[in-house]
Amino acid sequence: xxxxxxxxxxxxxxxxxxxxxxxxxxxxxxxxxxxxxxxxxxxxxxxxxxxxxxxxxxxxxxxxxxxxxxxxxxxxxxxxxxxxxxxxxxxxxxxxxxxxxxxxxxxxxxxxxxxxxxxxxxxxxxxxxxxxxxxxxxxxxxxxxxxxxxxxxxxxxxxxxxxxxxxxxxxxxxxxxxxxxxxxxxxxxxxxxxxxxxxxxxxxxxxxxxxxxxxxxxxxxxxxxxxxxxx
Amino acid sequence: xxxxxxxxxxxxxxxxxxxxxxxxxxxxxxxxxxxxxxxxxxxxxxxxxxxxxxxxxxxxxxxxxxxxxxxxxxxxxxxxxxxxxxxxxxxxxxxxxxxxxxxxxxxxxxxxxxxxxxxxxxxxxxxxxxxxxxxxxxxxxxxxxxxxxxxxxxxxxxxxxxxxxxxxxxxxxxxxxxxxxxxxxxxxxxxxxxxxxxxxxxxxxxxxxxxxxxxxxxxxxxxxxxxxxxxxxxxxxxxxxxxxxx
Numbered sequence: 169x170x171x172x173x174x175x176x177x178x179x180x181x182x183x184x185x186x187x188x189x190x191x192x193x194x195x196x197x198x199x200x201x202x203x204x205x206x207x208x209x210x211x212x213x214x215x216x217x218x219x220x221x222x223x224x225x226x227x228x229x230x231x232x233x234x235x236x237x238x239x240x241x242x243x244x245x246x247x248x249x250x251x252x253x254x255x256x257x258x259x260x261x262x263x264x265x266x267x268x269x270x271x272x273x274x275x276x277x278x279x280x281x282x283x284x285x286x287x288x289x290x291x292x293x294x295x296x297x298x299x300x301x302x303x304x305x306x307x308x309x310x311x312x313x314x315x316x317x318x319x320x321x322x323x324x325x326x327x328x329x330x331x332x333x334x335x336x337x338x339x340x341x342x343x344x345x346x347x348x349x350x351x352x353x354x355x356x357x358x359x360x361x362x363x364x365x366x367x368x369x370x371x372x373x374x375x376x377x378x379x380x381x382x383x384x385x386x387x388x389x390x391x392x393x394x395x396x397x398x399x
Numbered sequence: 400x401x402x403x404x405x406x407x408x409x410x411x412x413x414x415x416x417x418x419x420x421x422x423x424x425x426x427x428x429x430x431x432x433x434x435x436x437x438x439x440x441x442x443x444x445x446x447x448x449x450x451x452x453x454x455x456x457x458x459x460x461x462x463x464x465x466x467x468x469x470x471x472x473x474x475x476x477x478x479x480x481x482x483x484x485x486x487x488x489x490x491x492x493x494x495x496x497x498x499x500x501x502x503x504x505x506x507x508x509x510x511x512x513x514x515x516x517x518x519x520x521x522x523x524x525x526x527x528x529x530x531x532x533x534x535x536x537x538x539x540x541x542x543x544x545x546x547x548x549x550x551x552x553x554x555x556x557x558x559x560x561x562x563x564x565x566x567x568x569x570x571x572x573x574x575x576x577x578x579x580x581x582x583x584x585x586x587x588x589x590x591x592x593x594x595x596x597x598x599x600x601x602x603x604x605x606x607x608x609x610x611x612x613x614x615x616x617x618x619x620x621x622x623x624x625x626x627x628x629x630x631x632x633x634x635x636x637x638x639x640x641x642x643x644x645x
Contacts, residue, residue, distance in 0.1 A: 292490035296504035297480025
């Protein structure tokens with residue numbers, strides 16, 4: 169039995185190689201969530217569109233992506249597609265896979281948020297002369313956001329951890345770098361605990377941010393909080 | 400005098416089989432107050448929503464002043480910015496304060512500055528007796544208060560006409576008066592108004608004409624006094640006896 173190595177643990181806790189890996193994980197999460205929200209909005213609007221073709225395409229897309237594991241998708245994109253002449257770098261393949269996944273899941277979250285805004289709100293917005301874009305921006309989206317934020321926050325939390333799957337196609341993120349160091353030093357437990365702590369740190373930070381966002385979009389719905397704000 | 404609102408042979412279907420509006424015609428002159436009543440399901444709410452294009456129609460013609468409502472090239476947002484509308488369930492924007500509710504159309508649609516919009520809002524709040532509630536959210540207000548804010552939100556756009564779709568139907572009895580008072584005031588100032596309502600007291604007080612609808616048709620369109628004294632159709636007689644009988 170080797171026992172726990174405190175010195176090794178603290179050394180890796182501040183190791184720049186690992187820290188860079190954590191930064192890559194964070195970057196991948198921010199990029200795929202941002203692009204995923206945009207793409208998710210497009211898929212959601214397509215799904216809600218009165219045109220059957222658009223709605224069917226969107227349905228097929230979410231069915232396909234949500235029905236297959238990200239791990240399989242990444243391997244197909246990175247390792248499989250070159251067989252038919254389509255080549256992506258590791259970063260490109262990772263981002264494509266993550267964004268496609270987030271878009272599929274987020275589109276359903278966004279759709280339910282938009283559908284939760286009562287019909288009277290769109291009539292009221294139109295009645296003061298708003299265009300459809302203005303109505304979406306000033307009336308529907310802020311109200312949908314209140315419904316969307318909690319499950320969206322869940323997705324961000326999930327995405328922070330899901331990026332680790334990209335280590336399988338040698339994306340140099342937190343888990344991959346942890347594994348590389350393990351190959352060198354064999355401090356398996358210490359290194360995995362360090363990795364776990366970094367994940368925990370990032371998900372906790374997001375938790376705090378999410379709470380602030382929820383408070384912002386919750387205004388007008390919580391009588392006590394609103395009254396306090398007016399004092 | 401050029402009429403303010405004209406509906407000519409308006410037809411509307413829900414789906415293929417159900418015709419909600421059957422060749423409805425109606426004219427409202429500037430400054431006139433027209434009350435529309437009738438049993439539920441008679442099409443009166445649908446009719447009033449057609450006037451500002453919130454409900455599309457399949458036949459006939461609608462115009463407001465010199466703007467065509469029906470027709471493919473109509474700029475509906477522009478038209479609606481000139482026609483105020485008040486709904487049965489108020490439909491204030493719940494994520495905005497009272498002031499923000501009244502300002503949003505002024506700044507985003509009419510292009511007024513924030514300062515101009517806020518000044519106008521303050522004056523309107525005074526007028527509907529809600530000055531103390533400027534910074535509150537709709538959820539903090541009673542139904543009657545919310546409806547007065549909804550009226551202020553519509554008036555903020557300086558409308559040429561106001562449409563009211565059962566403005567007091569969702570209110571507790573003790574709140575109906577505070578809303579009707581604002582509407583009576585508005586009528587006396589000469590606002591052109593189309594009002595769908597069961598409040599026959601309001602109709603008696605300020606209406607110029609009463610339109611009675613049933614089964615998607617305009618059954619009667621008569622001066623107020625005539626309507627209450629001697630309704631022409633049997634259906635109107637039955638309707639009046641039902642709602643005035645207690």
